[in-house]
Amino acid sequence: EIVMTQSPATLSVSPGERATLSCRASQSVGSKLAWYQQKPGQAPRLLIYGASTRATGIPARFSGSGSGTDFTLTISSLQSEDLAAYYCQQYNSWPRTFGQGTKVEIK
Amino acid sequence: EVQLVESGGGLVQPGRSLRLSCAASGFPFDECAMHWVRQAPGKGLEWVSGISLNSGSIAYADSVKGRFTMSRDNAKNSLYLQVNNLRTEDTAFYYCVKPGDEGGFFEYWGQGALVTVSS
Numbered sequence A: 001e002i003v004m005t006q007s008p009a010t011l012s013v014s015p016g017e018r019a020t021l022s023c024r025a026s027q028s029v030g031s032k033l034a035w036y037q038q039k040p041g042q043a044p045r046l047l048i049y050g051a052s053t054r055a056t057g058i059p060a061r062f063s064g065s066g067s068g069t070d071f072t073l074t075i076s077s078l079q080s081e082d083l084a085a086y087y088c089q090q091y092n093s094w095p096r097t098f099g100q101g102t103k104v105e106i107k
Numbered sequence B: 001e002v003q004l005v006e007s008g009g010g011l012v013q014p015g016r017s018l019r020l021s022c023a024a025s026g027f028p029f030d031e032c033a034m035h036w037v038r039q040a041p042g043k044g045l046e047w048v049s050g051i052s053l054n055s056g057s058i059a060y061a062d063s064v065k066g067r068f069t070m071s072r073d074n075a076k077n078s079l080y081l082q083v084n085n086l087r088t089e090d091t092a093f094y095y096c097v098k099p100g101d102e103g104g105f106f107e108y109w110g111q112g113a114l115v116t117v118s119s
Helices: none
Strands: A004-007 A010-013 A019-025 A033-038 A045-049 A062-067 A070-075 A084-090 A102-106 B003-007 B010-012 B018-025 B034-039 B045-051 B058-060 B068-073 B078-083 B092-099 B106-109 B113-117
Touching (some): A004 A084, A010 A019, A019 A084, A019 A102, A070 A084, B003 B092, B018 B034, B018 B092, B018 B113, B045 B068, B045 B078, B058 B068
Parallel strands (some): A010 A102
Antiparallel strands (some): A004 A019, B034 B045, B045 B058, B068 B078, B092 B106
């Protein structure tokens, strides 16, 4: 099983500032990496797939990068509505596995 | 518009059973693999089970293998998860999930059904 490790656990960022979230896989997953956003009380929402492709309707301030074992989700200019937990997920092998999440707080 | 609506959650005692259902609409259900993903309250996401479009292939997480059974009825556009011999650690929101067309990632999520296992 591929273990996904996210850092930091919590990130506090001021509105308008950049937020950088990291995700590391225990072995290479190529570009088969997705990111999800989960706002309080809601189901997760797909943000990014293929490591860097934004899902339909996702604002351009969200971008993904990386390949192999190291990945990054960047929110270029944090908005108040970006308060949420963010999860990475690999889909290169079974079982599909998620990181433990990064909570983004508004400073 | 893709819609996934789970039902069947509730409070159940350890060792008992429950059947979760998911009503799908807005896409060709019989052309899509489907999955269940769960989330314990305040915790992270865990893939539980996945089923191919014709039920020919079904996979389970090790944590539920032998206790959970996933199935589908393409004529009813419905997905099911039979959960047996429930444990307190099975307490979670159970999400019905449709993968993306390119496969592997989870594009559409239902609102979740809460299963609480407690005596």
